[in-house]
Amino acid sequence: MAAPLTLLLIVAVTIRAVLFRSSWAELISERVEVVSPLNAWKRVVEGLALLDLGVSPYSGDVFHEVSLSLIHFLFKSILGSDGITAVALYLSIQTYNKNVFRKQKYALESDRYPADCLELLRSPKEMFYIPLKVAMFYLLNPFTILSCVAKSTCGLNNAIIALFILCTLKGSALLSGILLALATYQSIYPLTLFAPALLFFLQRLYIPVNLRRSSFWFFTLQYAFIYVGSLVVITGLSFFLLGSWDFIPSVYGFIFSVPDLTPNIGLFWYFFAEMFEHFRLFFICVFQINVFFYTIPLSIKLKEHPVFLIFMQIAIISIFKSYPTVGDVALYMAFLPAWSHLYRFLRNIFLVSCVLLACSALFPVLWHLWIYAGSANSNFYYAITLLFNFGQILLVSDYFYAYLRREHHLTHGLYLKKKDGTEATLVLK
């Protein structure tokens, strides 16, 4: 399988290199859909220049990237980050598939599945190409390509999250904790991935999720300690490197209080541009809670399926975060082939694909009409943003429903009957 992956990487790099050379690169790096105030390359360059001049990069309102030292280090490798992400995703999904298959085999041997569910089981033949498809979905996704050509630091963020997933699935709690801390340090929101990672390790070590068991608390505290400890170390390190705590308000304050209302594909900008100032705090809380709140119900519902939970969390982050870009969307979309066995239970996938496709085409058109032609206005653009996010939410909830439904069928049989013997329909309530 290494050969196709290498080929894929070569193709992906070629596409990016060609786009880099072309006159499009500059245009792409200016697009609001692709770069946000948090991850624009222009701002990184500005921050580095300020640092070279001995000025604190956070003193102005330009630079909001936290891992300055990291970027210094990865200055050139920002282009390679897509490759790293793809390989990490490839390996993680491979590991995940092996686990799933092993589990399915045990369950089959112990005869736990109802007889009519055999067609729902996954075959190795079907699963063989999935890791490659995941890598392909990430590398050849136009969203990723645009994001990479724009040199958005979103690629780095994605790489760290992908590595975190890889380490988690490989079962290394230490590395997983450190990488999660790194991702959190970079953009706060991956904090919510703590829950799925913990659930995964608990499941792997056969520790039941039981609040009265000491082994549960022992491991939870251990993992939390690794996570918080490395977070403190990283934050401390950047304090020593920069010599001030400036970066805390300038990065995390910037993420949380959303002062920059440049249009993007998210939901925040228009809402806060229109709002009366004295409601601002309240609504910021409401909007930000969205990202974190779903962790609790989802963790309860999906506690047996932490990897799917990771996917859900990444998707929710990319929808509800304050400065989303298409690079974030690309990360969770890469996982879609991994759930291709859910296909028969998806209900709106066609509608959703049409909506997402149309929106992606309409973003630049309405931007042109608003900014260049001056004939449309921000309402037009925000309407498309809303539609785009509606599509994403529908997509995620559709996959969620399909996943639950398949699990339901695996325990209760595929052909459900009502009490009176007629065919039953499942409704998600």
Added chain:
Amino acid sequence: MGLLSDPNRRKALTGLLTRLNTPICIVCYLAGIVWFMGLAFEPFTLRTYMSENAMGSTMVEERFSSGERALSLAKEFDAHKRKAGGMPVEWLVKAMQSRGLEVFTQSFSRKLPFPDENKERYMVRGTNVYGILRAPRAPRTEALVITAPCSPGNTNNQAVALLLALAQYFRNQIYWAKDIIFLVNEHDLIGTQAWLEGYHHTNITGMEYSPLQGRAGSIQAALSLELSSDVITSLDLVLEGLNGQLPNLDLANLFYAFCQKLGVLCTIQGKLQRNDWDTAEGYTHAAQTMMLMVLKQACGRSWGDHGLFLRYHIEAASVRGINSFRHYKTDATTIGRLLEGMVRKLNNLLERLHQSYFFYLLPSLSRFVSIGYYMPAFGLLAVILLLRVSFPGLCHCFSVSLQPSSPGVLTVLTPVVISHLTGVALYLLPVHLQEMAVEHFPVSETEAVVLTAIAIYTAGLALPHNTQRLLSGEGTEQGWKVLKLTALLYLAVLLGCTALINFSLGFILAVTLVPITASITPHMPKALYAVVMVLLSPAFTILYCVFIYQELIEAPVSVSEGWMLFLSVISQGILDHALYGSLVYPLLALFIYPCWLMFWNILFWN
């Protein structure tokens, strides 16, 4: 959401859509056309009104009185123009300087990609002369532009002369809060383009020009003046700009208001307004006016010097004097007063014109159709494509193509790529191959370009047979369905985006492309449908538009003349793209035509 999540209702809905798919589509198509034609019916339209406060309530008294002097200036200008054999730059500079303006010149040169046979130019060299009247009352951060093209022959002399007379008059007034730039440009649009690019420090089209020596503030509005006779019967307002962009409707309202005030006959698309909307003639007249506007907007070219200003966010319109055989005549003084009034009102603006509509169609000068009224007409056509997509057979294909190891994707990719390569060839080759074509065939460069374009277009039709052979073997039933699904979605997105930027173009393309693309399958009588498809292809759409346009401006042409016009329209389209960056030619060549080819492929799917 109930509709989407309740399985029973979903089933009922899809069942209904499947069963009644064809009737619904037909009804939608007819409804779309009827809706569009209904837009010209007066009770369905809105009366225009001035939205901008700064221009509405303030009264202006016009005092311009030197119309006679302007006419004698026109004769003098004409004489100097003849003597110089082109634009009398020195005379103009002197004339403007003696009127107290800051005068600057800008020289420019441009080599056209191929000779323009309509205007007989290839290597263009020229000079723009402009004078700035500095505003005495404000910090000179904003400006207005009045421009008059210096055309060859004895056309437009009166416009330049009136411009000079206005400059002289304006110089003596104290109320100007915005700089006023008087621009006389040579070689009409090319000169305007050079001047605008120089003014805004951009270079989009590869023009060579000398930098501007003097600048004023950011330009708020521009008026272009075209006058070729001493007296006129009516004034025509031209709004359609590059890529179908229109200025803010308030500019048209302003023009209309002053025409009413001064009793000048005003027309749009050369058509006078009628008051008998409830008679058949009245309705036909309004419909014709609107159709003319749609056709002009759809072709995406700039119909006057104002059209290029719009790209820079400057509201602009052309005012064209028409002298026909009516008895009712207007003299130069009145036209001067009209312009004075308009400029003074624009001078009162506190911010850019933005209150009124940017998306509209005008069945007459006093009535307009806004975007909310005309978009449903397009929506009804576009929804047909989506309905055909949701056609269950196709929907099922989508699910299959997502499944692992599906045969669909690769078989679809080949026709898509080949169609687009043909499109790229159509876009690039005509201009690049002209020298070779001229060497081998007895044609001029312009003919070579146009004929190459038509040859590539026709050659593209032969492709499906070859692709099938390349693909080794039979196209599957699944294959064409996936291809049709892709093509329908593609067309829907494409037309939607086009209609947002340029409604008229999107609508005209939808009218011709939707019926055939929605119904095409490989199981139809091939010869008959091939003919129908070709007759409804983009190139034939252009041909029909040429004939309809000629019919509407009451200059019907014979078939051969129409053909010549068609050829010149194509060459103009390519030139407009190269010179001013009009997007219609690349849109048609790179997107619409390949998309149409995909449907052509479906028809010949084995």
